[in-house]
Amino acid sequence: MSTLTARPAPTSDDSDVVAVETVTFARVLTSEWIKMRSLRSTTLTLLTGFALMVALGWLFGWATNVNWSNLRPEEQASFSQIESTLDGFNLAQLAIGVLGVLLVTGEYATGMIRATFGAVPQRLPVLWAKAVLYAGVTFVLMLAAGLVAFLGAQELLGTHGTSLSADGALRAIVGVAGYLALIGVFSVALGFIIRSTAGGIATLFALLLVLPISGLLLPASWREHTLPYLPSNAGATMFHARTASDALSATTSLLVLLGWVAAALAGAALVLKRRDA
C-alpha cells in the first residue's frame, strides 16, 4: 500500500509502530456499536421503548379483564387478545424513532460527524452500519418486549386470554418487532437527510402520527388510496391477525413499508455523497 511505503521512517525506534488495519464494514459496525453503547441516553431510550411495550400490553390485559362484564357484546366479539396486548408498539415506535433520528443528528449537532467521516471518508459504510446495527438491536429488544408483553398480558386476561400457540400470535409478535426495526432504520435514514434533531423528529412524528389522523379528513375515495400506504398503517396491517376489509394484505403492507425504508435509505445515501459534511 502506498500509505505504508510513503511513510518516512520515524527517527524514533521502529518497534512501536502502530498497527493499523484497513477500514472494513465490519470495523465500522464495531465502531458504531461502541458509539451506541457508550451513550447513556441511548440505553435509557431503548429501555423506555421496552417498558412502554410491556407496560401498555399488561395494562390493556388487566383493564380488559376487570372490565369484561361492562363491555358491549360487539366489543367482546371484536376483542383480539393478540393485537390489544401488543398495542404498546404505538408508543414504543416513537421512542425507537426518536432514538434512530438522534443517533445521527446527535453527531451533526456535536460535530462528532466530522470525526466519524474523518475516519470513514467514504461515508456510506457509516449509513449502512448504523442502519444494520440499529435494526438488529431494535429487533432483538422489541421481540423480547413483545413476548414479555404478550405472555404477561395473557396471564392478566385470565380466562379471556390466549396462548403463544394461538393462530397468528407468533406472527404478530415477530411482525411487531420487524415493524419497529424497520421504523428504526427509517428514522436513521431520516436523520441523515434532515440532520437537525428538531426537524428529524418533527418529520418522523408527522409521518407516524399526524398524517394518519389528518388524512381521515380526506374524501373516502381518496382515503382508501392513501392512508393504508402510510408507514404506520402499513405496519399495523403487516402483523395483524385479523385485517379490516379496506386494508392492504400483509405481504403488500410489508412491501409498502420496505418501500418507505428503501426510499429513505436511498435519499440518505444520495445526500451523504452530495452534501458537505
Place this chain on the structure above:
Amino acid sequence: MIEAKNLRKKYGDKTAVDDLTFTVQPGIITGFLGPNGAGKSTTMRMILGLDAPTGGMVTVGGRPYRKHARPLQVVGALLEARAVHTSRSAYNHLLALAATHGIAKQRVADVIEMVGLQDVARKRAGGFSLGMGQRLGIASALLADPETLILDEPVNGLDPEGIRWIRDLLKGLAADGHTVFVSSHLMSEMALTADHVIVVGRGRLMADMPMSELIAQASTNAVVVHSPQAAELAAAFVGADITVASPEPNTLEITGLSAAQIGDRARDLNISLHGLAPKKAPLEEAFMEMTRDEVEFHAHTPTGHHLRSAS
C-alpha cells in the same frame, strides 16, 4: 505531503477559496496564515474530504483523502470546531475511532497518556475545558500515528503551558519526518512555530515562502530614537536617503542610518538620548499589510465627520 491544485470552493455566490495552489512538504512545520474568514478552515475541510471542492483538487500522499484504505494513518486532523460527542467519554470516543481501523485498545490508552488526559478519560467530553478538548482532539489526530497532521488553530484559547506543549509536539513530529500543516490567524504564533508559511487572504494565495524569508521581507531598517531634544536631532539629519518621522513627541523613527551613526551624531551635537534601538520587525503589521485588502470584515473607525457631529 499535501498538494493543492487550483483549489476552489464557492458557497452560493460567495467564494471561500479562490484558485489555491500549494504544496505542504514533510519534515517541516508549514504555517497556514490568514485573517479570520480567509478560507483556512474550508481548505482544511477540503483536504479531509469533508467539503467537496467546486474546482481543482487536493491530494494527501498522492491521492484524494477518501481514496485511502487507512485514512487515519494518512492524516490526523484537529479541526477548529470540536468533533466530539459531548455525552461520550474521551476514552469511548477514541475507542470508537480506533475500531474503524482495527487499532488496539493499548494504543488508545497510550495516546490518552501522551496528551495527559488519563485522569479525565472516563468523564464526559462535554465537561472538558477548552485545553482538555484540544488535547482530546490531538489524541484523536495521533491515534493512527499519521504521516500528515492538519491542525486548525490548535493553540486557540490555550494557556501558555498548553501552547508550549503543542509547539513542542509539532516540532517533534516534524523532526520525525511528518508533514505538519497548522493554521493560525496570529503571525506571532507562526513566527515561533513554522518553518514555512502559506499566507491566504479572502481565499487567495498571498505568499508561500520560508518563514525566515517572510521575516526578512517584513523587517524594516528603521531605528527608533527617544530624546528630549528630538526636534533638534531631527534637524540634524537631512539627506536624500534619510527619512525621519516623529510618531509621537520626543520620539523619532529614522531610516537610512544605523543606530551607531545616529548615536555618534547625537554625541557630537551634545544631544542626550533616552533610547536608541532598531525598530522591531513588525511581523504582525507586515501580515496585516499583506492581507489588508483581503480581510472580510473591516472594523470601521469613526471618521472625523462622525466625531464632529458627535461633539
